[in-house]
Amino acid sequence: MSKTFHRLLIACLMVMWVGAELQAQAPETSCRPLMGWLKSKRQKAKEEAEKQPQVTKSKEEQAYDDLVSEAKIDSGLVVAIQKEGDLYFEVPDSLFGRPLLFTSRISRTSDPSSAVAGQMMITPFIARLEARGQDKVLLKMVPTHGYVDEEDPIKASFDRNFVPPIARTFEVKARTEQSRVINVTSLFLDGDPLFESNDPFALPKGGPVSGGSYIVGARSFERNVEVKSVAAYASDSYFTTLEIHRSMVLLPDRPMRSRRADSRVGYFSSARSHYSSDKDRIEQYEIIHRWRLEPSDSAAYARGEVVDPVEPITFYVDSAFPPKWRQAVLDGICDWEQAFRAAGFSNAIRARMYPTREEMPDFDPDDLRFSCVKYATSQVANAMGPSYVDPRSGEILCADVIWYHNVTSLLYYWRLVQTGAVDPRVRADKLPDDLMSEAMRYVAVHEVGHTLGLEHNMGASSAYTVEQLRDPAFTQKYGTTPSIMDYARFNYVAQTGDPERGVRLVPPLLGPYDIHAIEWGYRCYPADRETSALRALIERHSGDRRYAYGPQQIVTVDPTAQTEDLSDDPVAANTLGVKNLKYIAGHFEAWLAKPGEPSDDLREVYDAIIEQMLRYVRHVTPIVGGRVYHDERQGDGRMPLTYIPKSRQVEALRWTFAQLRGLDEWLFTPYLAQRFDRSDSYDPYKGEPYFFSLVLNDLTAGYRLQGIIDGSEAPKGGSGYTVEQYLSDYVDELLREGAGGGALSRSEQCLQRTAIEMLMGYAESSVHFGGERNLSEAQAWANSLPGASDLCGEVAAARLNMLTPSVKTEEIAPYVRVALSKIRRAYRLRATQTTDAVTRAYYDGWEVALARLLDKN
Secondary structure, X not given: OOHHHHHHHHHHHHHHHHHHXXXXXXXXXXXOOHHHHHOOHHHHHHHHHHHOOOOOOOHHHHHHHHHHOOOEEEEOOOEEEEEOOEEEEXXXXXXXXXOEEEEEEEEEEOOOOOOOOOOEOOOOEEEEEEEEOOOEEEEEEOOOOXXXXXXXXXXXXXXXXXXXXXXXXXXXXXXXXXXXXXXXXXXXXXXOHHHOOOOOOOOOOOEEOOOOOEEEEEEEOOOEEEEEEEEEEEEOOEEEEEEEEEEEEEOOOOOOOOOEOOOOOOEOEEEEEEEOOOOOOOEEEXXXXXXXXXXXXXXHHHOOOOEOEOOOEEEEEOOOOOHHHHHHHHHHHHOOHHHHHHOOEOOOEEEEEOOXXXXXXXXXXXXXXXEEEEEEOOOOOOEXXXXXXXXXXXXXXXXXXEEEOOHHHXXXXXXXXHHOOOOHHHOOOOOOHHHHHHHHHHHHHHHHHHHOOEOOOOOHHHHOOHHHHOOHHHHHXXXXXXXXXXXXXXXXXXXXXXXXXXXXXXXXXXOHHHHHHHHHHHOOOOHHHHHHHHHHHHHOOOOOHHHOOOOEEOOOOOOOOOOOOOOOOHHHHHHHHHHHHHHHHHHHHHHHXXXXXXXXXXXXXXXXXXXXXXXXXXXXXXXXXXXXXOOOOOOOOOOOEEEOOHXXXXXXXXXXXXXXXXXXXXXXXXXXXXXXXXXXXXXXXXXXXXXXXXXXXXXXXXHHHHHHHHHHHOOOOOOOOOHHHHHHHHHHHXXXXXXXXXXXXXXXXXXXXXXXXXXHHHHHOOOOOOOHHHHHHHHHHHOOOOOOOOOOOOHHHEEOOOXXXXXXXXXXXXXXXXXXXXXXXXXXXXXXXXXXXXHHHHHHHHHHHHHHHHOOO
């Protein structure tokens, strides 16, 4: 050993000996032994703490400590506490009584055929939390439909009769000096009726799987709480699992000043009832849905300058979008900047791609703080734009565009069957990227328009004439419609050579109506002159059809506000459309043939041609018994309702029968029936018989006949066309073929047989509303057509004429019997004239059937 080591060892032994001697000699009151100095700091601290007097925790404090121990905690509007599968909210006392918006939507799904990620599940509702004593918290629903002014004497009565109802109660699990902790697991798990889906087409199949519902996670931010849960369902061997995202959002302390709706400008809206002792009736009105755009420089804005808003509208575009389409979507969002400038705002709307985690750590497309354009990989051919609104003011808090992947097929078929006759670029099994991007941008502008609050304007396209739609200068400036919120698709009026002359084939990015509507909805005015200023803005364009608004109809009775039509003359426009479609039907196989490949793609194109033909014909049938709505104001000298003149109705009747005749020569030819045979599948809807039934139902449906009756009796703006005259003209058109004993083709027999059977329905049934029993069946296919449900799915935007009056059987039956008797007489005569055995058998068979009906006592 080294000398140094020996010295250290001897020193340590001496220290230990001295310490032992001192300890042996020292009394009990002496200082701690030397070894105590070598104890760890942790041990010393423990010993010191033990010497301190112990503080006993309250039951509430202990319960809180036990609850948060080893729990996952996130603080914000509330403290979200996740522990052992349960979710607790620590609610600060300051939150009680404040308005909260609750929402629910799908964030992930195993079955996109029923519903897709991002889809709204419920109509958002407003509620508030209230403490009841020390042990309970109540969730109360907040009524928003009716209100009374605070200073009105009837306020006390209103408060007694509109008490916010209790929807849920929660036991307080723990307390602090300034908060209460409640278990909200059951509220945010699937199965709570408050969050049950109100969309019958998006309900999960089957019942819940036991134990298959659980909380995934919760995040709490300054003004909102975001909760994700999983719900599982099963039906026999079919299973569905959803991840559901629910939000609880603190509404603004200062509600945005609401703006009353005007039926001459199309905005989504919420109903209000104002109870007042100053008026002799309850004031019923609606407030529009719009974003809170406030000028950053009020003085400059008041001088008429264009200024930035305090908070712009920002949309985030899903990074799942294929790169080749991203710019089209971004551009479609920003195209609305032009309209906002007319309202006095610059940089009012922005578009960004989804940020990375590094760029924005808290970004979540399901978080209500972010408005997004979400890409949904689904077979659904559609897109839609739902929004989340503060029910108190109509303020849009968040909005999404749900973009279904298969919308590309919709755009492809539209472009092909509407412009394929005049544009060689679309005669392929895939649109060129630049044309698809052009169409995608159109969809983006339309859907973002919905998220800004705008309804459909189906009357817009009727502002333009057929001549204007074939004018290069006009179409380059205005496109096909004054509003992107219309369903004006591509320019099917254009003829061969028109594109080469410069005729535009696509809708505009924005039309005059769109810019006008945004200015009306978003321009800020002082409260004392807002009403007069908004009225003046509308009246400034009075009489100009480009600024008119025509709501979407559930049942089409106003031919000036139809879906997917063009021009103010359906007969002229669709004559040109049919001409183009015949060319496409005769050439699509040659354009798209791929030798050696299955024919499924060709069949889908053929089906799209049939569907387009049905649209053309059904753009004309609403002229029969048609009426035109006008949002009249007292003193303007106009009736709110006028009827289509007799001459136009007769023209539409004749045109329709002319289109139905000859379909077997180009649309339902024996070759096409054999080429795309359907005998091995139940799919009758694309065949000639059902096509006839759909169109003829339109001509004889009860609401059409009622429209004719009403129009003949209207004292001002009537049609001058009686139902007796109409049914006589209908029979004349029906019997046009076969006069003089000519042979009837199988197609003609089918057409006449279908028409007679529909007429017999009025005479045979005592509780039949004239065509309505056929209507429901016919609508099933019509509503399933691509685009029939819209590029947005906003049913609430429709003119609520689903219950349009229909003629009563007892009123129409005598006239129908006269019409059937006329047919019977004609058939009797023709049976003696014809030399065709098949035709004679057809007539003889109807003699038996009509005799059985008409000869009854």
